[in-house]
Amino acid sequence: MSIDWNTAFAPRALKLTASEIRELLKLINQPDIISFAGGIPDPALFPHAILAETFHEILSNPATRDAALQYSVSEGYQPLREWLAQTYLPKIGIATHADNILITNGSQQGLEFLAKLFIGTGDRIIVTNPSYLGALQAFSLYEPTFVTVPVQDDGVDLAALEAEMAKGAKFFYLTPDFGNPCGATVSLAQRRAMLELAYRYGIAIIEDSAYDQLRYDGEPVPPLLALDSDRLNQPRPLSEATAQGQVIYTGTFSKSIVPALRIGWIVAPQPVLQKLVLMKQASDLHTPTLNQMAMFKVAETIIFDHAAKIRAVYRERRDAMLTALNEFMPDGVSWTEPEGGMFVWVTLPEGLDAAEILAKSIAEIRVAFVPGAAFYPDRSGKNTIRLSFSVPPPEKVRDGIKRLGGLITEAVAALKVDA
Amino acid sequence: MSIDWNTAFAPRALKLTASEIRELLKLINQPDIISFAGGIPDPALFPHAILAETFHEILSNPATRDAALQYSVSEGYQPLREWLAQTYLPKIGIATHADNILITNGSQQGLEFLAKLFIGTGDRIIVTNPSYLGALQAFSLYEPTFVTVPVQDDGVDLAALEAEMAKGAKFFYLTPDFGNPCGATVSLAQRRAMLELAYRYGIAIIEDSAYDQLRYDGEPVPPLLALDSDRLNQPRPLSEATAQGQVIYTGTFSKSIVPALRIGWIVAPQPVLQKLVLMKQASDLHTPTLNQMAMFKVAETIIFDHAAKIRAVYRERRDAMLTALNEFMPDGVSWTEPEGGMFVWVTLPEGLDAAEILAKSIAEIRVAFVPGAAFYPDRSGKNTIRLSFSVPPPEKVRDGIKRLGGLITEAVAALKVDA
Numbered sequence: 001m002s003i004d005w006n007t008a009f010a011p012r013a014l015k016l017t018a019s020e021i022r023e024l025l026k027l028i029n030q031p032d033i034i035s036f037a038g039g040i041p042d043p044a045l046f047p048h049a050i051l052a053e054t055f056h057e058i059l060s061n062p063a064t065r066d067a068a069l070q071y072s073v074s075e076g077y078q079p080l081r082e083w084l085a086q087t088y089l090p091k092i093g094i095a096t097h098a099d100n101i102l103i104t105n106g107s108q109q110g111l112e113f114l115a116k117l118f119i120g121t122g123d124r125i126i127v128t129n130p131s132y133l134g135a136l137q138a139f140s141l142y143e144p145t146f147v148t149v150p151v152q153d154d155g156v157d158l159a160a161l162e163a164e165m166a167k168g169a170k171f172f173y174l175t176p177d178f179g180n181p182c183g184a185t186v187s188l189a190q191r192r193a194m195l196e197l198a199y200r201y202g203i204a205i206i207e208d209s210a211y212d213q214l215r216y217d218g219e220p221v222p223p224l225l226a227l228d229s230d231r232l233n234q235p236r237p238l239s240e241a242t243a244q245g246q247v248i249y250t251g252t253f254s255k256s257i258v259p260a261l262r263i264g265w266i267v268a269p270q271p272v273l274q275k276l277v278l279m280k281q282a283s284d285l286h287t288p289t290l291n292q293m294a295m296f297k298v299a300e301t302i303i304f305d306h307a308a309k310i311r312a313v314y315r316e317r318r319d320a321m322l323t324a325l326n327e328f329m330p331d332g333v334s335w336t337e338p339e340g341g342m343f344v345w346v347t348l349p350e351g352l353d354a355a356e357i358l359a360k361s362i363a364e365i366r367v368a369f370v371p372g373a374a375f376y377p378d379r380s381g382k383n384t385i386r387l388s389f390s391v392p393p394p395e396k397v398r399d400g401i402k403r404l405g406g407l408i409t410e411a412v413a414a415l416k417v418d419a
Numbered sequence: 420m421s422i423d424w425n426t427a428f429a430p431r432a433l434k435l436t437a438s439e440i441r442e443l444l445k446l447i448n449q450p451d452i453i454s455f456a457g458g459i460p461d462p463a464l465f466p467h468a469i470l471a472e473t474f475h476e477i478l479s480n481p482a483t484r485d486a487a488l489q490y491s492v493s494e495g496y497q498p499l500r501e502w503l504a505q506t507y508l509p510k511i512g513i514a515t516h517a518d519n520i521l522i523t524n525g526s527q528q529g530l531e532f533l534a535k536l537f538i539g540t541g542d543r544i545i546v547t548n549p550s551y552l553g554a555l556q557a558f559s560l561y562e563p564t565f566v567t568v569p570v571q572d573d574g575v576d577l578a579a580l581e582a583e584m585a586k587g588a589k590f591f592y593l594t595p596d597f598g599n600p601c602g603a604t605v606s607l608a609q610r611r612a613m614l615e616l617a618y619r620y621g622i623a624i625i626e627d628s629a630y631d632q633l634r635y636d637g638e639p640v641p642p643l644l645a646l647d648s649d650r651l652n653q654p655r656p657l658s659e660a661t662a663q664g665q666v667i668y669t670g671t672f673s674k675s676i677v678p679a680l681r682i683g684w685i686v687a688p689q690p691v692l693q694k695l696v697l698m699k700q701a702s703d704l705h706t707p708t709l710n711q712m713a714m715f716k717v718a719e720t721i722i723f724d725h726a727a728k729i730r731a732v733y734r735e736r737r738d739a740m741l742t743a744l745n746e747f748m749p750d751g752v753s754w755t756e757p758e759g760g761m762f763v764w765v766t767l768p769e770g771l772d773a774a775e776i777l778a779k780s781i782a783e784i785r786v787a788f789v790p791g792a793a794f795y796p797d798r799s800g801k802n803t804i805r806l807s808f809s810v811p812p813p814e815k816v817r818d819g820i821k822r823l824g825g826l827i828t829e830a831v832a833a834l835k836v837d838a
Contacts, residue, residue, distance in 0.1 A: 003621050005690040010539040016697040043485035052478035059471035066462035069677040105703035112702045120429040137701040258488040260708040271424040278435040282556040283531045284524035289679040
């Protein structure tokens, strides 16, 4: 009797389907393509020299090399946890303690762990519509009922959020700063209002802060986690790990230093963190120690200067994209003007299908992007597009948007003829 | 309304409880302790020089450094997958294809993924009794019904296995070569019989082969995966990825090179592997590319010579342990004589509690080990002990066993007085 794998798998395996972004990214490595698709950092900005030097130091020094290569604790490398708690996070307004931090394989693993910890089959979770695709993928494996609240340039629909929170949910997930995919930033007033709702209805908030170092203009808005801590009147810096609060925070060095060392973190109240540490142990024992030691050393040495440097580059590309959109997009097309991050979110006139435009765009004008529907749990948003400006230089950004503007102008004209 | 986390968590969170080994390992870093506890490689055997050199080469070379640090595909680094398929695995009798291989963060992540893919709440899974604790932890999060079959020095109880397979199960998990914890090796005849049962009842086998390079004497027994492939009459080497077979295989470099780069792999039929790749993407995107590139280069260059070198060291320690057990253990105590791996499994007379002996052992004679009950899904085996011989040098092994033998001799004598 041979195995029918499809019946052997658990029901959650049905949720494992290939993503549009993933399949698309396989096509766009041809050199003549201008890609606005992947949300990836520009490798030309990687701090190569200090990374090479740091790895060599750790691996050459008898005092560090064994610890870098041997099994270690699931919580993460202690000096990295302490530096995050004492130096890095306070700079963005967060008071916490090393014992509230778990090191993860990028923030993606943090989201997956939180899904595994909270979501029972059928449980309601609230997400913004649209949301980061990787979060939707991580959550969906645990078979939640997705409940969505709209998010646009001016933030999250609070009335919708309250209505859904009132019905109960395991958590509310959002990317409050120039989020993936739509580039919107949630205002301070909105953050306070969200927290009040979360307190009122007893609902946890997952704050995904992958782009925290990538603000190009405007004033920083305190993280929800910082506002949550303030409310508890915790001393700064905290003298011991906190068991209180309702915000769980995920961060990463993937956008600010390099992605492929896979170093991210979760900040959470003690009852949550204790469970997450045990989950980490059962999942992959620990994040590679060598990578943690190297990232600690590099981040401690360069992060704030380095972030300023990459911000200057990305800001220029964002500006090039916004300028080109103004110049080349036809009437009826709108877009966000993000204060940071990597993405501009474009809304086409109703009736246009971004997936169809993508097929044509790759074939005819060699420009790639991600159709927005992938980011909607309900697969609405067919007339939306995510454009990343992080990799192509400004002249390529302009050239690509010019081509895309032409294609969309034609599509809009055809739509009017049809109507 | 503040959150009651314990009701906010999914039911699976109840399975997240601290392990004895983990808590124990926190205590044994004092230098005067002789530890037979952790199943860890001796860091003095790590190939430091080539690791330092390889990382430096990759990170200094403009042709490799960007790929090493940028986001990458979830399947894993292609040259590593191909080398595993074409060179490494054939040396241990396995014919497979790169497209049947997923790179994971150590084999622990492989076990976690297989649990997530197969286990629905309440599903029956068959494990040996005792089993590797990390596997039990990974599986238990998905809330299976654990069904156990006894394993001892002479292998797995096949009648019990058939009885349980006949009732249906998602998979049967075992570590067939000098397994963790009990050191037993499953004979060729037993492997063939197990496979026949698996075919008869349509049940997948998960073969955990973490110790494949650590055989000290006796002839290698073909992996179950090799026997499974033979039955399918697949050409060697396979010209394309296979969709057939019932054995899923997990491997790692953690024991043969170093643990903390966290590089392992799963070999599986295509329908399984395709799901696992999507799961990897949702879980943490990909294993650190730099680590994969470095491990590929190091493994390709030294693995077989290096494995011969560490085998010589571990063999001597195993022999020292077996000699000392013969010399210092009282009548009524028995143990396995493993052909490889890192563990000797000791059975004390009924009525003795290894956990109590451990407490006394650490306090009085400064020797650490792991009480065997942790490895039994049903928490039986209170009179068993796992001893690891991989780290202490032979004279310390002898000294530790001498002390432990004295303590156990006293305990046996006290038991007789009580009776």
